[in-house]
Amino acid sequence: MSDTRQFFDGIFNNAKVNAILVMDQNGHIKSVNDAFTSAYGYKTEDLLDQHFRILFTEKDQLIRKPEIELNITQREGSSTDENYLVHKNGTPIWVTGESVLVKTPESPCVVKIIHNIHAQKQLERYLLHTSELLEGLFESVQQSGLVILDAQMKVVKTNERFKQMFGITEPVAAGTKLRQVSHPFWNEKEIHDDLRNAIVNSTPIQKVYVVDNGNQTFRRLHIASKAIVGDDGSDKQILLMVKEE
Numbered sequence: 001m002s003d004t005r006q007f008f009d010g011i012f013n014n015a016k017v018n019a020i021l022v023m024d025q026n027g028h029i030k031s032v033n034d035a036f037t038s039a040y041g042y043k044t045e046d047l048l049d050q051h052f053r054i055l056f057t058e059k060d061q062l063i064r065k066p067e068i069e070l071n072i073t074q075r076e077g078s079s080t081d082e083n084y085l086v087h088k089n090g091t092p093i094w095v096t097g098e099s100v101l102v103k104t105p106e107s108p109c110v111v112k113i114i115h116n117i118h119a120q121k122q123l124e125r126y127l128l129h130t131s132e133l134l135e136g137l138f139e140s141v142q143q144s145g146l147v148i149l150d151a152q153m154k155v156v157k158t159n160e161r162f163k164q165m166f167g168i169t170e171p172v173a174a175g176t177k178l179r180q181v182s183h184p185f186w187n188e189k190e191i192h193d194d195l196r197n198a199i200v201n202s203t204p205i206q207k208v209y210v211v212d213n214g215n216q217t218f219r220r221l222h223i224a225s226k227a228i229v230g231d232d233g234s235d236k237q238i239l240l241m242v243k244e245e
Contacts, residue, residue, distance in 0.1 A: 019114040020032065024107065026051050027070045039116055041088030052112070057084045057092055073099040073110055082224075094121035094204075096224075120144055120224075120241050128205035148228070151199055153178045153192070156237060158183065165221075165242060183212050191223075198225045198238055208245060220245040 012020055012033050019036035023029050023219045037043050040055075047054070053066035059154055060066070072079035084092035097114040106191040115238040119141060121214070143161030149155060155176045164171065166183040178186050185191065190209065197203045205225035210218050222245055 017115075019116075021047075021052070021112050021114070023052055023110045023112065025074065025101070025110060027066065027110070029200045030109070036114070039083060039114075040093065046088065055085050057086060060084065069099060070110070073101050077101050082117070082206065094118045096222075115243075121237060143243065145240075147172075147240045147242070149178060149195070149240065151236050153195055153199070155181070162242065166245065184214070185209070185221075195225075195238065198227070199236070205240070 006051050012022075012031075014201065015033060015035045017035060018132075019033065019039050021029055021032045021036055028049050029044075029052055030049075031044045032042060032047060047214055051066070052070075053061055065081075065083060071077050078098060080096070080098045082094070082096040085095045086092055094117050095114050096117050097112055099110050099112045102109050102111055141159060142161055145158075145165040146159040147155060147162050147164060148157045154174075155172050158172045163169075166181070166185070168182055170182075172181060177227050178192070186217055194205050194207065198205050204227070205223055207223055209221050211221050212218055222243045224241045225237045226241075
């Protein structure tokens with residue numbers, strides 16, 4: 001057990017990108033790591049023993065979003081979310097995260113890992129409101145691979161990061177079928193079924209996939225989708241945002 005605690009402490013204290021907060025099972029904050037402080041301004045003493053609902057916007061508090069999230073975590077062992085987190089200075093920041101119920105001999109707790117996706121969200125909003133692509137803006141997203149597909153799952157556009165993530169050396173031509181992208185992941189049934197569901201039923205993808213690197217190693221990719229619809233309601237496309245965990 002001490003080895004496990006030491007392992008967790010190492011992740012908690014040394015993480016630079018993964019903001020982590022620890023709560024009791026009722027949602028009262030017990031500690032946050034340096035990555036959380038760096039990203040959102042709060043130190044542990046600012047939040048100690050306060051309910052994590054104070055990190056949500058008033059709108060999300062009114063619809064009891066934090067309580068619903070906590071209830072799912074307690075019932076199912078984990079939950080995911082995508083919403084605003086209010087910075088200490090009052091600025092709402094789009095984040096996505098996972099809350100995990102951890103049972104220990106002392107007392108259960110909830111560990112919440114949070115990722116800042118504000119830049120990606122701004123890009124989504126731009127695409128949704130204008131249905132146009134600015135080359136510089138699309139390429140400026142460097143942490144996530146981006147690919148836009150049409151309703152037939154043909155490539156409309158990718159950014160450079162997408163090519164890097166999947167070892168693609170040549171440009172992916174517009175009109176290329178997704179199955180023809182030179183990485184076996186894009187031939188797998190799971191991602192195609194999820195994409196078809198997103199296109200046909202407008203069910204967004206928000207999922208982690210385990211990808212075989214082909215050398216007896218694996219990696220986890222978080223993929224989220226967003227529908228892009230033309231101003232007249234036609235020409236539906238899907239934006240995929242791919243991020244390594």
